[in-house]
Structures are given as C-alpha cells and as structure tokens.
Amino acid sequence: MDNIRELLIEAKVENLETVLEFVSQNLDESNFQMKERMQICVAVEEIFVNISNYAYNPETGGAIIRISVGNEVIVEFEDGGKPYNPLEKEDPDITLNAQQRDIGGLGIYMVKNIMDVVEYKHENGKNILTIRKYCSLPQR
Amino acid sequence: MSIIINKTKTDEKTVFAIEGKLDTTNSAQLQDELIAAFDETKHLELDFAKIAYVSSTGLRVLLLGEKTAKKKEAEMTIINVSSEVMEIFDLTGFSDILNIV
Numbered sequence: 752m753d754n755i756r757e758l759l760i761e762a763k764v765e766n767l768e769t770v771l772e773f774v775s776q777n778l779d780e781s782n783f784q785m786k787e788r789m790q791i792c793v794a795v796e797e798i799f800v801n802i803s804n805y806a807y808n809p810e811t812g813g814a815i816i817r818i819s820v821g822n823e824v825i826v827e828f829e830d831g832g833k834p835y836n837p838l839e840k841e842d843p844d845i846t847l848n849a850q851q852r853d854i855g856g857l858g859i860y861m862v863k864n865i866m867d868v869v870e871y872k873h874e875n876g877k878n879i880l881t882i883r884k885y886c887s888l889p890q891r
Numbered sequence: 892m893s894i895i896i897n898k899t900k901t902d903e904k905t906v907f908a909i910e911g912k913l914d915t916t917n918s919a920q921l922q923d924e925l926i927a928a929f930d931e932t933k934h935l936e937l938d939f940a941k942i943a944y945v946s947s948t949g950l951r952v953l954l955l956g957e958k959t960a961k962k963k964e965a966e967m968t969i970i971n972v973s974s975e976v977m978e979i980f981d982l983t984g985f986s987d988i989l990n991i992v
Contacts (some may be wrong), residue, residue, distance in 0.1 A: 764916070765916060767914070767915055767916060768916070785975070786974070786975045787976050788979070789944055790975075790978075790979075793944070793945075793946050793947075793979065794946065796914055796915060796946050797947055798944065800915045800946075800948070816967055834952060836933065842956055845983060845984025846984060846987075847984075849954060849957045849961060849988045849989075850958065850961060852954055852988060857947040857950055857951070858946075858947040858985060859981065860983065861979070861983060862984045864983075865982070883970075
C-alpha cells in the first residue's frame with residue numbers, strides 16, 4: 752500500500768458517518784466514478800458495522816481503518832476483537848423468493864460481489880480484512 | 892443523519908417518496924413506517940428517485956416490507972430506481988424479490 756491514510760476510531764455504529772466521510776474524502780482525489788464510490792461506501796459500511804456489532808460484543812473496542820487510493824483503492828480494517836473470518840460465512844441463496852429469504856449473510860455477500868478482492872488474515876491477535884477495487888478509468 | 896419520507900395517500904394507494912440514504916443508521920426509521928403503512932393501505936408505492944444508496948440494512952427493511960405486504964395480501968411496488976441502486980438489487984437477487992416498476 753502506498754500513501755496510506757489511517758483512521759483510529761471506536762468501533763461503534765454511531766461512528767459510521769465519520770468512517771464514511773473519511774473514505775469519501777479520500778476517494779474525492781481519485782478518478783473513481785459515482786457508482787464505484789457508492790459501492791465502495793456500501794462495502795465499508797457493511798464491514799465497519801459488522802466489526803461494531805460483533806468484534807468486541809458486549810464490550811467495545813477500537814478499529815483502525817487504512818486507505819490507499821491509486822489505480823485501485825485498498826481499504827484495510829483492523830480490530831483486536833474475537834478472531835472472526837467473515838469470508839467463511841456461507842453465501843445466501845439469492846434465488847429464493849421473499850417468503851423463503853432469510854435476512855442473514857447479505858452484507859458480506861455484497862462486499863464480495865462489489866469489490867475485486869477481499870482478504871482476511873488473523874495476525875498478532877488482530878483481525879485484518881482488506882478490500883480492493885480497481886478503478887475503471889485511468890488516474891489523473 | 893436521517894431520511895425524509897414524503898407521504899401521499901389516495902384511495903387506491905399510499906406513496907412514500909423517500910429522500911436520503913437507506914443505510915444502517917437510517918433504515919430503522921423506514922422499517923416502522925413501512926409496517927405501519929400496511930395497516931391502512933393495500934398498495935404501498937416507494938418512490939426511490941432520491942435514494943442514492945442502499946446498504947444491506949436497507950435491503951433487510953425492504954425484504955421485511957415485502958413479507959409484510961404478502962402477509963396482509965397487499966402490494967409493495969418500487970419506482971424510479973437509479974442504476975446504482977438497481978445494481979445492488981441485481982447482485983443480491985433482490986430485483987427478483989421486489990416488485991420494481
């Protein structure tokens with residue numbers, strides 16, 4: 752990752768707005784299109800909300816969000832909560848009708864589909880989830 | 892942050908024109924309104940012209956709305972969906988579940 756900017760923040764849903772602002776500001780300097788920016792924000796929201804709700808539950812704790820914007824955007828989420836790999840979660844069956852559809856598992860499924868790369872590792876007691884998306888236009 | 896719901900009620904349907912982001916913070920507000928609406932109408936139309944953003948929490952609320960509609964033998968339709976939001980509906984299979992006009 753080049754040119755990394757870092758946000759240290761308490762992992763709670765009330766801070767979502769601050770996180771999305773931080774990400775949006777960084778994307779403002781890029782050539783990412785509105786649609787791609789929205790998708791990146793959706794992915795960031797899903798992951799941050801997940802960390803807020805589950806990582807330290809019932810306590811709270813910190814999260815570090817690192818972003819690097821170039822020909823691709825890389826966002827890294829680090830927390831010191833319970834080890835949890837969201838990528839192991841089974842994909843929802845998206846062919847079921849409304850009556851049969853369950854509400855779980857959608858968030859991470861969206862992230863996997865929106866982003867080009869999603870990786871998880873557990874290192875030195877930290878959960879580290881990294882998401883990447885390539886820009887459809889050349890950088891300025 | 893909040894969302895604005897402009898409500899119009901006629902004999903045949905209730906229209907919610909919603910402005911803002913259907914994200915984690917805002918979706919709960921819509922959820923209560925959606926469920927309450929079906930006590931009074933058989934056709935709820937959601938106007939998405941001013942919705943820029945739908946997260947999975949927003950999708951959950953829409954799914955709950957659709958389930959409530961079915962249970963009450965009512966109808967929920969969504970109009971003016973932007974291409975950005977439509978892409979989210981497509982990749983989650985929601986374009987088949989929801990009644991998008």
